[in-house]
Amino acid sequence: MPIFDQGYQHWNGTLHTRFWRWWAIARRGAWQASKNRFTRFVLFASLMPSLALATVLALWGLVEQQASWAELFLKTFGLPQTIFSDPARLRNVVWTLAFHYFSIFEFMAAMILVLLAGPELISQDLRFNAMPLYFSKPLRRIDYFAGKLGVIGLLLSAVVFAPMIIAYILGVAFSLDVKVVRDTLPVLLGGLMYGAVIVASAGTLMLAVSSLSRNTRTVGAIWIGAIMVSQSIAAITNETTKNDKTRVISYGGDLTRVGRELLGVPYAAQQLLDLTDEVQAITAHRTGPFGIPLPPAPPDKNRRRAERRGPQPQDFGPQGRQREFGPLFYFRQLADDPHPLNLSVGVLIGVFVASMLLLSSRVKSLDRLK
Amino acid sequence: MTLFDLKNVTKTYGKVTALNDLSVDMPIGAVGLLGPNGAGKTTMIRTLLGLIRIDKGTGTILGFDIRKDALKIRQTVGFVPEDECLFPGTTGVEFVAYAGELAGMGRQDAMQRSHEVLDYAGLSEQRYRPVDSYSTGMKQRLKLAAAIVHDPKLVIMDEPTNGLDPQGREEMLELARDLSHNKGMSVLFSSHLLPDVEHVCDHIMVMGRGKLLAKGRIDEMKARFESVYQVRVKREQEAFAHELQRAGCRTNSEDDALEVVTPDGVGPDLIWRTAAQSGKQIRYLRPRRSTLEEVFLKALED
Numbered sequence: 001m002p003i004f005d006q007g008y009q010h011w012n013g014t015l016h017t018r019f020w021r022w023w024a025i026a027r028r029g030a031w032q033a034s035k036n037r038f039t040r041f042v043l044f045a046s047l048m049p050s051l052a053l054a055t056v057l058a059l060w061g062l063v064e065q066q067a068s069w070a071e072l073f074l075k076t077f078g079l080p081q082t083i084f085s086d087p088a089r090l091r092n093v094v095w096t097l098a099f100h101y102f103s104i105f106e107f108m109a110a111m112i113l114v115l116l117a118g119p120e121l122i123s124q125d126l127r128f129n130a131m132p133l134y135f136s137k138p139l140r141r142i143d144y145f146a147g148k149l150g151v152i153g154l155l156l157s158a159v160v161f162a163p164m165i166i167a168y169i170l171g172v173a174f175s176l177d178v179k180v181v182r183d184t185l186p187v188l189l190g191g192l193m194y195g196a197v198i199v200a201s202a203g204t205l206m207l208a209v210s211s212l213s214r215n216t217r218t219v220g221a222i223w224i225g226a227i228m229v230s231q232s233i234a235a236i237t238n239e240t241t242k243n244d245k246t247r248v249i250s251y252g253g254d255l256t257r258v259g260r261e262l263l264g265v266p267y268a269a270q271q272l273l274d275l276t277d278e279v280q281a282i283t284a285h286r287t288g289p290f291g292i293p294l295p296p297a298p299p300d301k302n303r304r305r306a307e308r309r310g311p312q313p314q315d316f317g318p319q320g321r322q323r324e325f326g327p328l329f330y331f332r333q334l335a336d337d338p339h340p341l342n343l344s345v346g347v348l349i350g351v352f353v354a355s356m357l358l359l360s361s362r363v364k365s366l367d368r369l370k
Numbered sequence: 371m372t373l374f375d376l377k378n379v380t381k382t383y384g385k386v387t388a389l390n391d392l393s394v395d396m397p398i399g400a401v402g403l404l405g406p407n408g409a410g411k412t413t414m415i416r417t418l419l420g421l422i423r424i425d426k427g428t429g430t431i432l433g434f435d436i437r438k439d440a441l442k443i444r445q446t447v448g449f450v451p452e453d454e455c456l457f458p459g460t461t462g463v464e465f466v467a468y469a470g471e472l473a474g475m476g477r478q479d480a481m482q483r484s485h486e487v488l489d490y491a492g493l494s495e496q497r498y499r500p501v502d503s504y505s506t507g508m509k510q511r512l513k514l515a516a517a518i519v520h521d522p523k524l525v526i527m528d529e530p531t532n533g534l535d536p537q538g539r540e541e542m543l544e545l546a547r548d549l550s551h552n553k554g555m556s557v558l559f560s561s562h563l564l565p566d567v568e569h570v571c572d573h574i575m576v577m578g579r580g581k582l583l584a585k586g587r588i589d590e591m592k593a594r595f596e597s598v599y600q601v602r603v604k605r606e607q608e609a610f611a612h613e614l615q616r617a618g619c620r621t622n623s624e625d626d627a628l629e630v631v632t633p634d635g636v637g638p639d640l641i642w643r644t645a646a647q648s649g650k651q652i653r654y655l656r657p658r659r660s661t662l663e664e665v666f667l668k669a670l671e672d
Contacts, residue, residue, distance in 0.1 A: 008487070008490045008518075008549070010553075011483055011520065012521075013475065013479045013483075015445070015473070015520070016476065017474075018441065018474065024472055024477075025472070028468055028471075120458075124458040128458040129453055129456070131455070132449075132453065133455050133456075133457060133513075136419060136421070136517075137444055137469065137473050138474065139472060
């Protein structure tokens with residue numbers, strides 16, 4: 001029996017508009033990537049920080065409502081009771097810092113996901129010569145790139161966007177105060193914008209790297225190398241030259257710097273520092289678990305030793321600032337971020353433009369394909 | 371309505387002229403695009419698909435302007451590329467459904483249609499196998515299924531029988547012929563193999579060095595020399611020519627051979643009989659090449 005005897009039926013269905021063609025590529029790519037068990041593990045593991053974020057926001061909501069057990073919670077951990085007098089003034093600080101810590105973990109998860117799913121996005125198409133199949137369909141190159149970028153966007157939305165939004169809704173729900181939305185919406189929007197920046201920047205960079213080789217392992221190695229090497233060079237040059245501008249060499253550092261700015265972390269940290277004096281005054285009269293008064297804390301061993309020997313050269317930072325340690329130092333660093341923002345933005349824009357140029361030269365239309 | 375109509379189309383890649391002031395129009399139906407490697411067939415196909423920017427000239431395909439309506443053309447036309455190309459990590463049914471989605475079909479429609487065209491292409495048993503494990507013939511049929519999933523008006527096949535074993539080649543040719551002759555789909559069949567084109571197509575255009583060498587209906591181009599033979603005998607060729615004329619043939623001396631036209635309905639038996647009766651020894655007898663073959667061979671020689 002000839003093989004065509006089963007017949008051929010004409011098709012009269014409706015076609016989608018061209019605007020959504022990229023979505024088919026994105027959806028299929030994300031589904032393909034999710035078949036990798038490591039990717040599934042990272043997707044699952046990255047839910048933990050989002051659970052923590054939701055928990056913190058919900059707890060803070062209860063603190064704002066002055067729930068009795070929340071008061072007990074504060075007392076148990078020796079936190080200042082003045083928080084109860086007007087918790088709303090700390091709302092933005094707490095939410096911002098909660099989102100900040102969440103974004104640190106999610107940034108790592110995002111980078112790992114990009115590493116797991118990104119290398120094969122274009123390199124596999126080049127290896128299996130799939131370009132003629134794509135471009136013989138009614139697709140433009142921009143649709144193809146958007147679809148491939150959409151794969152990274154979809155995966156990252158599972159670890160960044162969706163958890164952030166869900167945690168935000170939970171936080172608002174537990175606060176039982178409409179004003180929370182007014183105070184904290186910029187934090188959510190900043191977080192979402194940060195996610196979009198990661199997708200756009202890391203996504204296009206990964207696509208560009210993916211177009212360089214037909215071997216996905218090579219692409220993965222280039223990606224890890226680019227991230228780690230830039231990080232190391234930035235750290236070494238910063239240490240040797242004492243110039244904060246050298247921090248922009250680190251690609252990951254640039255992304256996180258922009259993220260901190262979008263979340264409003266420097267302003268939140270400054271607000272926190274402004275409260276320091278008040279908090280220190282309160283903590284001088286410390287109370288332990290269940291409100292038992294405690295004697296003033298003795299200065300720790302390092303501080304006593306430092307006070308005895310006086311200031312040493314190594315105690316001073318690059319700009320002659322005296323070095324501090326501990327959380328206060330960390331918040332001071334956040335408030336007065338030494339990582340130059342404008343340069344970081346410039347570097348990210350430069351990397352984006354370079355990635356697009358590389359992509360456009362590597363992924364050619366059929367005009368120049370063999 | 372014409373299938374395509376190109377006027378003075380020129381396309382160069384650096385110093386290489388792929389299409390050289392090409393002007394051609396072909397009717398709807400099964401059209402063979404014949405020419406040796408490097409003749410400009412693939413460039414012409416990409417021009418028709420609106421995939422490349424031509425340097426000069428104008429053209430339409432199914433009424434769409436090749437310069438302005440590239441996406442509309444690719445919506446209406448299916449393309450079977452020459453090279454081995456796959457969407458990695460897919461099964462057969464996913465491959466074809468994905469091609470349908472890229473053409474704008476809904477997910478469900480694309481999946482349903484994928485099963486239908488895979489049945490048609492004879493891949494129903496292998497539809498759930500990873501495409502990487504397909505044989506060359508199966509991959510070719512898979513590409514054809516992906517090209518026709520959105521039911522195009524025209525399917526362009528670029529060297530579809532390359533690298534196929536005889537059975538695979540036969541199946542591919544049958545599919546192409548069935549699409550063009552029974553399913554109302556026009557086919558542009560590019561090949562450098564004359565028998566393949568003859569099997570599938572009604573019309574043909576022969577290209578060489580980016581130019582059109584010949585075009586027309588295959589049966590007309592072949593029929594012109596149906597009863598013409600080239601004959602060479604051992605000695606006394608002129609005398610043998612007279613014998614043939616007495617037997618009702620027309621003869622014409624052509625270098626060291628005779629061109630013999632037998633009466634209608636009479637084959638080469640008459641020439642053999644005449645030679646036997648006159649005691650002549652035939653050294654060479656073959657049908658005169660058709661115009662098509664001559665043009666094609668000339669293109670190959672160039």
